[in-house]
Amino acid sequence: MKAFVALVRREQIEHRGAFLIAPLALVAILFGATVLAFTVGRVDARFSGAMMNLAPLRVFAIGFLGVGFAWALYLIATLFFYCADGFAADRRNNAMLFWKSMPVSDLRILYAKLAATLTIFPATIYVVSLLSSALLMGVAVVTSNISTGNGLAMLGNIFDIYVQVAGSTLLALVLGLLWYVPYMALVGALATVVGRWAIPLSLLLPSLVSLLEWVTLGGLSPFHTHVWNYLADRSDFKLADGYLENWFHAEGTFSMVDFGNDLLARTDWTQMAIGWLFAAVVIYLASEYRRRYNDN
Amino acid sequence: MDDFHTGQPIFMQIRQRLIEMILRGSVGEGDPLPSVRQIAADMAVNPLTVTKAFEALVDLGVVEKRRGLGMYVKTGARPALLAHEREKFLSEDWPRIAAQIKALELDLSTLLTKNRSATPGGKNPMTEPEAALAPIVTARGLRKKFGNKEILHGLDFDIPAGRIYGLIGHNGAGKTTTLNAILGLTNCQGTIRVLGEDPFARRAKLMENVAFISDVASLPRFLRVRELFALLSNIHPNFSQDKARSFLEGTDIRPEAKIKQLSKGMMAQLHLAVVMAIDAKLLVLDEPTLGLDITYRKRFYRRLLEDYMTEERTLLITTHQVDEIEFMLSDIMFIRDGNMILHMQMETVNEKFAQLVVADEQSAETARTLKPVYEETRFGQTVMIFDGADRETLQTLGKVSTPTMSDLFVALMQRPTVNPETAK
Structure with a gap:
């Protein structure tokens, strides 16, 4: 276990640029830009503060959810590129034989890479998203205070919303990662074999399989086959449906418990289990390839 | 003796x-x-x-x-x-x-x-x-094919513990494939056992007791020296961070240094420090000093010999700079076109082979009747290498010496198997 954790840590060190330094730099830039915007009068603190006092808790909840969504998009993009690049990194870095001189199997190394995509990388981005939301909250409270003098009085309620949204984001993040594991594993396995060509190949592969089905078994078009429909359905995490959609169209405060119960109830656990099994198989196959081909 | x-x-x-x-x-x-x-x-x-x-x-x-x-x-x-x-x-x-x-x-x-x-x-x-310990490496009928081309043609050899082996051969002779088979990096036909294990099936386990340098540039370049040591302490059960640090004392390599910023020579020193800090029974070096200057090469091998070699450890080296490692070898294996053409202790090599330098054509003609395995002309003199010839007889014909490893290599690479019996 100690070796496995060290291998995950190795991934963190190698990719800290994308998963730690760049996000922190982005937060610093956005925060600096916000402060500068208020300082030079580009945004009126009194006006924006007054806006937040119209429906304060709702504005904060939407703001926090928006920040979480933005960071989720960043995470999806970086994880995709990590899987396409990181799984082939030992070969690209000319370090394949060094890691093969260590008493760890290829399977273990690839599972450590997959574990990094599910743990340390998302966790770092999640913490950065919390930091972003906290800074957003700080700016909002200060501007509200300047405008109406009520900012500090609302702090307790705002913090409650912050916690509700943070908890919900965490649950959505965990379930989303578990849901998309087979995709990450597939991209990683392809990268083990073909390196960075995994990027176009992973996008092309579903179309090719669907085309093959259309040619051999028929159908309206390559985009109306069983494979295509299944993949389209399997790719949809359905986060925005249910509670979230209803909350947007109705009154009321955001509830972490209601959001969580709804999301858990709408999760297709069978498909999730199938996805995990698929991930385990493709990573095993990739490790067998890696075991046989040592090209640096 | x-x-x-x-x-x-x-x-x-x-x-x-x-x-x-x-x-x-x-x-x-x-x-x-x-x-x-x-x-x-x-x-x-x-x-x-x-x-x-x-x-x-x-x-x-x-x-x-x-x-x-x-x-x-x-x-x-x-x-x-x-x-x-x-x-x-x-x-x-x-x-x-x-x-x-x-x-x-x-x-x-x-x-x-x-x-x-x-x-x-x-x-x-x-x-x-x-002395009664089993061989560290045992190979029987080792064959390897890439496509239709057979690279190794059924190698048989044993490597006992505590020896320093040189595996010498031309480019493409099968040296790296043999090493890869020993290290479990490639699957071969025949039988190979390293420390009693099948290396391809049990590579991860085997690497607890086997260390290797295949390429001095293969260290992970994104790490700092300190980070590399910390990771290896957790990944390798037989790696000692203190030993690695002590091996770096007296060098210009600092713990905070980024590996990618080290020179090639420093990287070789670091890699050597890493493998020497692993308490391994077998160390395999495949062209470890390739591209290094003579100072670093000499320092590399001296360090290895003085600070690492003990009677419990076995060393297997391949290099094209055979003369530089000759002084430390206890045994030699010549491989040519996937066949083992020579496998001997250095003592035996020194006794068995002789080099004769003759200045006149008449002595050369007489010497040719003793069937040299190799002959060439250098600066107007005839140089011959003999396998098993009587030294006293040769001394009557010219100057006799023991051939250097590179001379022997050149000589034996041009003729059929020298001693198929001992090569087994």
């Missing part, structure tokens, strides 16, 4: 005896050491082997060569040797002994009583079981 054990190259055993002579005071500082010829005759070994032992002592800085006079013990040699041997004992022998004492649950009083009752001057009983 003297009672040498098989667990360590003979020149290292001679070196150790010379060290013991100095430590015991049999030879004082400033005194001459016995001549190469005398020791060679007394111990019934090749003079080259004794010379190697002396060179090792010169490198340690305790013996100096006085031109025309011989080898002398330098002033300050005894304290320096004492410190060196103490350090070696404490860092290499004592941890093993201490672990054994603990495992056997022996207490101090038992050990002291036993020590008092021990017969002084008795032989070390450890050497016999060590």
